[in-house]
Structures are given as structure tokens and as C-alpha cells.
Amino acid sequence: xxxxxxxxxxxxxxxxxxxxxxxxxxxxxxxxxxxxxxxxxxxxxxxxxxxxxxxxxxxxxxxxxxxxxxxxxxxxxxxxxxxxxxxxxxxxxxxxxxxxxxxxxxxxxxxxxxxxxxxxxxxxxxxxxxxxxxxxxxxxxxxxxxxxxxxxxxxxxxxxxxxxxxxxxxxxxxxxxxxxxxxxxxxxxxxxxxxxxxxxxxxxxxxxxxxxxxxxxxxxxxxxxxxxxxxxxxxxxxxxxxxxxxxxxxxxxxxxxxxxxxxxxxxxxxxxxxxxxxxxxxxxxxxxxxxxxxxxxxxxxxxxxxxxxxxxxxxxxxxxxxxxxxxxxxxxxxxxxxxxxxxxxxxxxxxxxxxxxxxxxxxxxxxxxxxxxxxxxxxxxxxxxxxxxxxxxxxxxxxxxxxxxxxxxxxxxxxxxxxxxxxxxxxxxxxxxxxxxxxxxxxxxxxxxxxxxxxxxxxxxxxxxxxxxxxxxxxxxxxxxxxxxxxxxxxxxxxxxxxxxxxxxxxxxxxxxxxxxxxxxxxxxxxxxxxxxxxxxxxxxxxxxxxxxxxxxxxxxxxxxxxxxxxxxxx
Numbered sequence: 198x199x200x201x202x203x204x205x206x207x208x209x210x211x212x213x214x215x216x217x218x219x220x221x222x223x224x225x226x227x228x229x230x231x232x233x234x235x236x237x238x239x240x241x242x243x244x245x246x247x248x249x250x251x252x253x254x255x256x257x258x259x260x261x262x263x264x265x266x267x268x269x270x271x272x273x274x275x276x277x278x279x280x281x282x283x284x285x286x287x288x289x290x291x292x293x294x295x296x297x298x299x300x301x302x303x304x305x306x307x308x309x310x311x312x313x314x315x316x317x318x319x320x321x322x323x324x325x326x327x328x329x330x331x332x333x334x335x336x337x338x339x340x341x342x343x344x345x346x347x348x349x350x351x352x353x354x355x356x357x358x359x360x361x362x363x364x365x366x367x368x369x370x371x372x373x374x375x376x377x378x379x380x381x382x383x384x385x386x387x388x389x390x391x392x393x394x395x396x397x398x399x400x401x402x403x404x405x406x407x408x409x410x411x412x413x414x415x416x417x418x419x420x421x422x423x424x425x426x427x428x429x430x431x432x433x434x435x436x437x438x439x440x441x442x443x444x445x446x447x448x449x450x451x452x453x454x455x456x457x458x459x460x461x462x463x464x465x466x467x468x469x470x471x472x473x474x475x476x477x478x479x480x481x482x483x484x485x486x487x488x489x490x491x492x493x494x495x496x497x498x499x500x501x502x503x504x505x506x507x508x509x510x511x512x513x514x515x516x517x518x519x520x521x522x523x524x525x526x527x528x529x530x531x532x533x534x535x536x537x538x539x540x541x542x543x544x545x546x547x548x549x550x551x552x553x554x555x556x557x558x559x560x561x562x563x564x565x566x567x568x569x570x571x572x573x574x575x576x577x578x579x580x581x582x583x584x585x586x587x588x589x590x591x592x593x594x595x596x597x598x599x600x601x602x603x604x605x606x607x608x609x610x611x612x613x614x615x616x617x618x619x620x621x622x623x624x625x626x627x628x629x630x631x632x633x634x635x636x637x638x639x640x641x642x643x644x645x646x647x648x649x650x651x652x653x654x655x656x657x658x659x660x661x662x663x664x665x666x667x668x669x670x671x672x673x674x675x676x677x678x679x680x681x682x683x684x685x686x687x688x689x690x691x692x693x694x695x696x697x698x699x700x701x702x703x704x705x706x707x708x709x710x711x712x713x714x715x716x717x718x719x720x721x722x723x724x725x726x727x728x729x730x731x732x733x734x735x736x737x738x739x740x741x742x743x744x745x746x747x748x749x750x751x752x753x754x755x756x757x758x759x760x761x762x763x764x765x766x767x768x
Contacts, residue, residue, distance in 0.1 A: 202308050206299045206315065213319070214292040217626035218328060221633035222288055223281030225641040226649050226675075232331040233670040235261075236283040239269035240673075243278070245680050249422055254673055255680045257705040262419055264376040265333045283331035290335050291328030295319050297339070298517075301346055302524075305486040309615075313528055316618045318520040320625055323464035327513065329629065333377055338514045340373035341381050342493075345388055348408075349489050352389075352398045360407070367408045371415025382412065384496065384514065391492050396484075452507035457498055460509055465516060466551065467603060467621070468523035470544055475522045487525060490518035531614050541607050548603040555596035559636065563588045584758060586639050595636065598628040645671060647758050648735075652676040655733070661687055662733040663720055666740045672733075686729040687719075694718045724748055724765065734763040 227233045234253065238261075241252045251258045251266060268286040276282035295315035302311025318324055327335050347366035350356050373381035392398050462469050475483075476494065483491050497515040504511065530536070536544075602624030609617035638646075652675035655662075659679075662672050672678070681688035695701050698718060699711055707715055723732040724744065734751070736742050738761045745751055745763050755762035 199308065202312075203300075206312065207296055210292050210295050210315070210319075213622070213626060214288065217630050218288045218291050219285075221630060222284040222329065223279060224633055225280070225638040226646055227280050227283055227331060227671075228641070229645065229669050229671055231333075232283065233674050235266065235333060236269065236278075236280075236331055237670050237674040239266045239273060239283070240278050240677075241680070242266055242270050243273060249419065249426070253670065254678065257703075259705065260378075261333065262375040262378060264372065264419075265336055268336070269331070280331075284329060287328050287330055287332070287335050290339065291319075291325075294328070294335070294339060297343070298520075302521075304350075309531075310524065310528060312615060313618065314521060314524040316615070316622055317468045317524045317527060318516065319622055320468055320618070321465040321516060321520065323460075323509070323513065324516045324520070325625065325629060327510065329633065332510060334510045334513050337373055337377040337381065338517065340369045340376060341384055341514055342517045344369035344373065344381075344385055345489065345493060348385070348389060349392075349486060351404070352392070352400050353485070354398070355485060363404055363407055364411050367411025368415055370408075371412040374412060374416045375419045384500065387496050387500070388489070388493050391496065392489060395492075396488055454502055456507045457501050457512040457515075460512055461498070461515055461519060463551070464509070465519055467544070467548070467606070468520050468527075470523075470547065471526045472519050472523040475526050476519075487522070490521045494518040494522070527610070527614070527618075530610050535611060536607070544607060545603060548600055552596045552600040555599075556593050559596070560593035562586075562639075563590065563592050584643060586642070588639070589635065592635050595628060595631045598624045598631070602628075643758070648755075648760050649675045651755050651762065658731070660731045660733060661723055661728070662735070663716075663723060664735045665720055665742050665745060666736050669735070672735055676733075686727065687723070690722050690726065691719060694722075720744075724750065728765065728767060731767060732765040734765075736761050736763070 227236050238251050238253055238258055241255055242248050242263075245252070245255065248267065248270065249263060251261055251263050265286070269283055272285045273279075273282040276285060295318060298318055299308075299311040299315040302308075302314040304311075344366045347362045347369065351358060351360075351362040351366060356362075370382060370385050373385075389400075393400060465472075476491070482488075494515050497512055497518075501507070501511045602621040605624070606617045606621040609620065649671060652672055656675065656677040660676070662676050662678060664672060681691075683689075691704075694715060695704065695707075699707060699715065701707060704712075704715075720734070721744075722728075724734070725748070733754075734742075734745055736745060738756065738759050748763075748765075750765050750768075751763040752766075753761060754764045
């Protein structure tokens, strides 16, 4: 690799980040659930000073290890506790990931391919979107993929065996393990089992031992500490939760079996279209790293098709192999391959349909809100849609940037491939920039912004606050709930409920159904018990809660845009 190529790539993606990613990170609030959930857990780390136990509402949160929260905590230490800081770690990864792909592409093919692969990856709608969010998956996916990459370098007969590659593979697998849990090792293991059995790649027992010892050594930074401090209970919780994900649709995330195929097709547009032939219709038996990418893609797609809980970002690891395979196809354009008229027609038609699918609802919001208001019969949605907003008036034209970028790419790709991809990336960057600056803040206000403003208005007050009838994390983060002490009556009451109603000594001893009953007991006490702080109850106006509506201790302090908030003052 020539030094100027690496420097140019680094500077290029840094410029892209400065122009199109970083400027809008704080332009709108964090969205429920995942973004606010993770940011709140990080805030509670900072408030409590406990950086080894992930919490939500200062109760144990067993679903996630702490690595990503450590990154967010560092960001919040620098930038403050806000949306920008919560999203900054992923935005930084939006600069680093294409640089890493460039170096990987150079290693397995050449620098030209590395540049192409890094650009193609950033073209994808969902890959680019996730770098502008505060969710865990970008780090989790990169760690898994990097582990597989170095593992491939070690076992490939085309590469010189280097124990450093083996250790690095184990190290990144360990980082993935403390980022989102054991599913990381499951995915990596399945991929390499397939490669060893089907591709007949060889690996000795000693190497396997070194690999897993490295994983264990890295993961013990947290898992070992937890076992030493708390015993193995949290491992049991992890295992139970993973089993739930595979067996039942958690939190109502039930989708048809083809869900992730559609997510990848639409979410990874435009490069998903170029990968279709090489994945589904190629008669060639892929070898080398291309074979690894085919294997990884199918492992991810099949695994998360089998999993009962289906969420958009669960299949996001597939973005790496999908973009690689697409880049293999796109690179052929440099060597005289021409896109068929049929492919061009379908590609542009698909782009037009997607663009139209974005333009129509935005146009309805901007120019014809009454149409949407009259077509929806849910009172909660109607109240939201009937809210006047200060639109500029041309926001619905922003999706046209994607269409223009696609057309220019198709026209120029056969003659100036890299330039055409760069032009598409620029139009894609402008689409995200203008959407984040002009559209998302108003959508945020409609859905939650007005409510968040109320939370912020009471953030300095001593209070107890709870949602009733729906799940949310926004009131924790934006109302800045504090950690209860032994002198707080709610703390005493919670311990009493655990002891008397459930015969346990700690929140983490409760089952999932028991936690719901526990929350109900807490709300009942807040509404009718001997409180020492004002209590707030947040409900949705289309889901009236009789317990609150008929309680003479409560007064309504907020009632608009689909939400109603009751307050109980100290008597």
C-alpha cells in the first residue's frame, strides 16, 4: 500500500464525516427505545460512579455488557450528557470503518478494490444511518467482522500463518463478547465451522486453544469481575435472554420469515442490487475471501431468520459481506463489463419507487397534513398530525437527491467508476444532512419533542416519575431521575415490595413477569402511599388509565399531542 493512498483515504473520510455526519448529531433528541435506553444506562454510570454494572432506572439491566457504555461515558465526559455525545462514538466509527475496509480490501485484493469497497459500504442507507445513531450494533458488528478477517488470514492456505493474526482474531471476538454478549462467539464459531468443513480449511487444536484463551482473557475484564463481585447470576440472565430471543418474539418484535431479506434489500440499497447476482445466481464456486463473505452472509441471514425476535439491526452484520460482494461485481465495470439495459431499468425504477415512498409522506406532512389526519382514526395519531409545524416548504424534495445520485452513477459508472461512486456518496451525504437538519427535528417534535421539553422543565426538581401503560426510557434521561438513597421513601418501599410480595432481596432475582407486577406495586404506592416527593405519571391519551383518571390525589399538569401527565403533590 502506498503511503499517499492511506493518507488520502483517511483525509477523505474525515472530510466526509466533518461535512455530513458530525454537524447534525445533536439536531434532534434521542429516540425511544434503543437510543435513549443506552444513553440512559450511560448517564446512570456517570451518576452512580458504577462503571461495571449496566443499569436502567438504577436497577440491573442484564441484556447488555458495558463496553459500548464505556465509550459513551467517555464521550459524555467530554461533550456533556446530551444527544450529540450519545451518538459521537458511532459517528467516529463512521470515519474509521471505511478506512478499515480500505485496508482490508487492500490486503485481500488491492488498493483500488479497497477504495471501492469502503465507498460502496458508505453508500448503503442503513449502514450510513447507523453511524448517525447511538445504538450498539456498529461496534459489535465491526468487532465480529474484524475477528473473522484475522481468523481468515490465519487459516487461509493463501496466507503465511502468523500467530499475531490468531491472537487479534481472538481479541476482537472478546471485544464483541463484552459489547453485546455471547451471540458474537456463536456467529464467529458457525462461520469457521462451515469454512473448515465445507472449504476444507485446516486448523490445529493448539491454535483453537490459543484463540479461545485470548477471548477468555479479553472478556474476563468484565465477566470475571462480575463473577467475583456478584456470582454467576448475571450469566444465567444472559443465557435466559438469548434463549428468549431465539424462541419467542421479545417485546412484540414478530415479523415474517423473509423480514431480514427485505431489510437487506431495501436497507442496503444501492449496493444490495449489485450483490444479488453473485449471491443467488452465480454458478461459480467462490474461493478465498469471497467464499468467506458468502458464508458469513448466509450464516447471518439464516440465523436471524430462525430467531423469533426480528429487529431491523439484528442482520446488520451482513452489511459487510453484502458490500464486499457488491464491490466485486461493481469493479468489473472497470474492465469493460456493461450493465444491461434491463438491469439499468430495474435499478432506476426501484430507486424511483423508493424515492416516491419517501416523498409522498413528507409531502403530506408539509403540504397536505389534512389528508393524513382524515385517513387515520387513532386519536393519538390524529392529535399529533393536527399539530402545526413551521415547514420551509420544499422538504419533500430532499429524497430526490438519492434519485439524482443513482442516475448519475448509472450514467458515469462504465467510464469513471470511482468518480461515479464518489458523486453518489456526495448526494447520499446531502440527503442525510438535509433530512437530519430539516425533517427529523420536526418529526421528533411531533412524536416526542414536546414531551421531552416537559421532562427537561422538571429535570432539576426532586421527584419520582413513571410511565403507565406504555414503555419508555425518555423520562429517565431527560427528566434526569436521580439514584435513590436510603433516606428516600421510594427506596425503602421498593425493598419492602421485594421482600413481602416476592420473597427476594434484589431486583435481579425477579422473573420477567414478576418485574411487571413489581412495577405495578411501585406505581400504586406512588399514587396512594405516603410519598416524600412529588410524583409524576405519564400516560398516552388514547389509553386512559382508570387508576389515575379517578384518583383524587392527582391533577393533570400536561395534556396535549397524545400524552397526559398526572402529578401528585406532597400532602
